[in-house]
Amino acid sequence: MPHPRTHLHSGAAAPAIGDPDWQAWSHAWTQHIPVLTGRTDLTVSVAPGAGGGAPACFYPDACRIEVDATHIGAPDIANPRRAGHKRLVPTAYGLLVHEAAHAAHSRWRTPPGTPPVVAAVAELLEESRIEYRQRARRRGDRRWLRHTVTTLISPDDAPIDDPWHAAHLAGLLLARVDARILTAKDIKRVRAAVTAILGRKRLLQLREVWRQAHTTDDTDADSMVDLAWRWCRILGIDPQQQPQTPVPDPGVFGGRLAQALTDYLAHTAGLTPAEYRARQLSARYSAPATWTRRDPTDDERAAARHLAARLRRARTHQPEPDTQPSLIPPGRLRTRHAITAQAQIAAGTRPTATPWQRRTTLPPPKPTLHLGVIVDVSFSMHPYAAPMSSAAWILAHAARSSDAVTATIAFGSDVTLLIGPRQRPTHVQDIHTFGGSSTFIDAVKLADPVLQLRQPGRLRMLAVVSDGDLDNIAPAQRLVSTLHRAGCAVLWLRPADLDGHTFTDATTVLVADPVQAIHHIASAAVTALEQA
Template identity: 35%
Template sequence: MPAPAHVAPAPPTLTEAERDLARWDDDGGPAFEPRPGPQDTHWLRIAAALGERLPELAEREDVIVTCATGTRSGAPAAFYPRTAQLEIDAGLFAPLNPATIDPTRVGDEENYPVAWGAFTHEAAHARHSAWATPAPLRGTALDAAAQLLEESRAEHAHLHRRPGDRRFLRAAVHTLVMADFTHETPTDRWQAAAAAGLILARRDAGILDPDETGPLEHIVTKILGQGLLQTLARIWTAAHTTADEDGHTMLAHAAAWCQALGADPKGPEPAPDPTEGPGQLAEAIGKVVGAVAANEAAQAAAQARVETARTARTRERAAQAAHARQAAQTAEKVFAPGARPFTPSSQRDKDRRATSPVTGTRTPTQAEKAAAGQLARALRAAAYRERTVTVTASAVPPGRLNMRGALARDAQKTAGAIPTAQPWLRTRRSQGPTPPLRVGIAVDVSGSMRAAAAPIASAAWIVAKAAALTDPDSRSATIAYRRSLTAITAPGRAPTRVTEFDADGGGHSLAETIDALTAGLDLTTPGAGRLLVIASDGYYRPEEAIPAAERIAALLAAGCAVLWLAFASDPRPLPGTTLLELTHPAQAAAAIAKAATAALATPNP
């Protein structure tokens, strides 16, 4: 059986060269200490950093960690309980440059999972291997079996404390097992049992998956037989439940292991049988290691996709938050009292100074007042919610008596049972809240809208006035936009006069206009009937249309309806909007009422 040389009471004895370099205190001088090279300095630093991280893995602070090229035990990593020393081979960190390794940084272990898995395995021994084989029995078959069973037992106990370390233990399986099995290892019963105790026991400990260990289980079953393999499985399963300090029970499990395999517990470990063909166990274990690596790679790829998606969502939320702040700043500049026309940075021209398109105001006509009243009534009807009816049952009045329930209650009393029937029914009707309106109006005052300037001004006043008449909590705002943005009415200020303007400017800052209206009226916030009305012909350049379409899509996703008013032929509304082609402002009342009714009737997301 391969001897797990990485767990021994104390480090190996000093070599002759080490003895020659040793100095006693009474020699009158310090002990010889070779000057460390640049690489050695890094490994000393890494060893100290691993020592700082060990308490979180092993829950003890007395273990000294060393990290250098090669180990004294010859194993990739080792732990010595008597001297509380843990050593790890620097070669496990290959091909990383030691200058880039910093175990003190949590998460750095993701860069060297094999090395961290070996380190975790030794930490599991430091925490849970609290027993030792008595000195007279060391080197016997009993000792070899006990140390074998301790491998999966320590990892099983470690996973109960730190289940997140499973992926590191899996990554180090080939380091912890494959070195003990080569193509020269014979496929006799003792070696097959050792392979089962190191691999299949880790499956039952929750470290490996059944689909990964199938090739080895097939070979071991052929060598040992189903019955013997089941006997060994019962032994390692019992070992997994053995307490850390219960060395007596662990030795009993080891004795049962030797008995099942026909080996003398107090004799030496059975020698390999040269008559058995070599290589089968190593080949099967290699398949197990390959399956583990493939599964870990697939898991890592899936995790990478999840992390990429999470990062994308984080960036998207950050971008949305930044956009919301920018929109709030735009709204503040546009709707500030006495504010001049605001020109977004994308439309600024040093040679031009933004001027207001407003030419004056006038008293609304009777037809406009009638249209506003008609639209207000329609909006109130759209916002109306039916009363909700709630029926509750009770054992006592008030309410309407249900005879079937009364008879059932009398029957329960007659039978001597505790009456549970509730014969009284009470009906409650309550009025649901009527949501207020939030109506944003964007008016295109670019040169192509010159002919429609008068009807659009009339329609904008009708919509804003109707929104103000529906509910005291309703709010509306109107912005005239071309290259610059000019507030016609601010949120919460009901218009009393019709604002007239000239449509003679260039450019279309519709995206920034939607931002200002969205921030000023909370058009993306549920709890109100939300509506954006855009009066325009839609003749925009791509760099103007694309960002505006993105804002409209965001509003639609948030549950805000978007209407597009056009007073000229062949309009080009942006995607997602509801087009209303009008020839007279008065038509807007009925059309907008219909659209608003549908918007208010649609539940908010």
């Protein structure tokens, strides 16, 4: 069962992390911490990497709070000795308040012999309990604790849709509504997702558990452990065994819980869910692929222009009949507009009314193409690096020239976002192949939020430049089929002289020379788009 990121460290404390650049922050917050806790025996250490692996932590035996300076930024961003500095670093100050709540109210220890699952549930209940007690004692601290919730929660807290993770998410977010830190509106979608998995009756039983925890005395370890055992019984689990939950299928996009949690985290960050997922995935897959940049050849530019023209035509279907207002005949006279036009003329103004309405044929609006180009940089692509690099540039540049939204992503042993949606692919990036091909699924899952490949109402296409020799064929096929069913066309460019794997629900084109094969690539792309 997942548990909160560990930031309440019992037992021996790790050596304090010090940084001379942050000494002023450590000193100022050490002087301030008695205001938050009512204790005078605490010290605060602020430094990059502090926090015991979490954003912040509290060492009870050492009477020390640590805050990772990453959440502040630079030492000179504010003067920590001035009261107004907290408005400039609300998340970091919220972390200080949260750890202060632990220092003031986490006065109980897990009894020896408590099963790890029960101990983890008790720690989960403690999170909202100490914030409830802190807010009751210092009402104004709610403002700062709200800033901290998203820092203490990870998108990985809800990997699959099962009762374990649904209950965990309820304990993290729904319990904070009863603690009056969050509002019901904040977590509306999370509540709906949790209720759908747990059921209303079981969720109400869990709610009664955390509400009793909120009123438990700060030193009452027995009651907290008893409530954790009750939590386990409600969920029907054996606390003596570590719960075995299914491993998420790598070929399936996030479930209901993950999507609801992402929506919440994105909303609090002021982003759309797609932007938030793209930011998280880009940060996770930051290992750089190795490339050599060069200018495209004249033949490659000509091929890109040809493909761009074909893509523009593919975006527009057959013209449709319509009517159009007109100042002059022929057409049907619209009496009211004719009277308005006469009145405008009589008043000596230029007539703007359109008395006539004629039949005409107008093309429908051209939808914007969202194209993801995914390039295989695994070692098996070494003999085909040059033509595949050329093909990737032709696709990306042609799409961008036809007002498409594009992104180019490399996958091998790692995933790298090479060209983002707002960047123009001006240079050909010649592949330097290395490693395996285990990250195709991660590359697609990065392309999805960046380009909204599964969102209906858009013209979408995924172009994969690869020999198809992947480490995970079965989940990759499920992912390709998922995109196909969602209306996203999949075009697979494969080296012509290689008998690689052919995926269903994808249009496969064998390529030896991308410039010579541009007609085939264009035809396949247009056909795939028109049939999507």
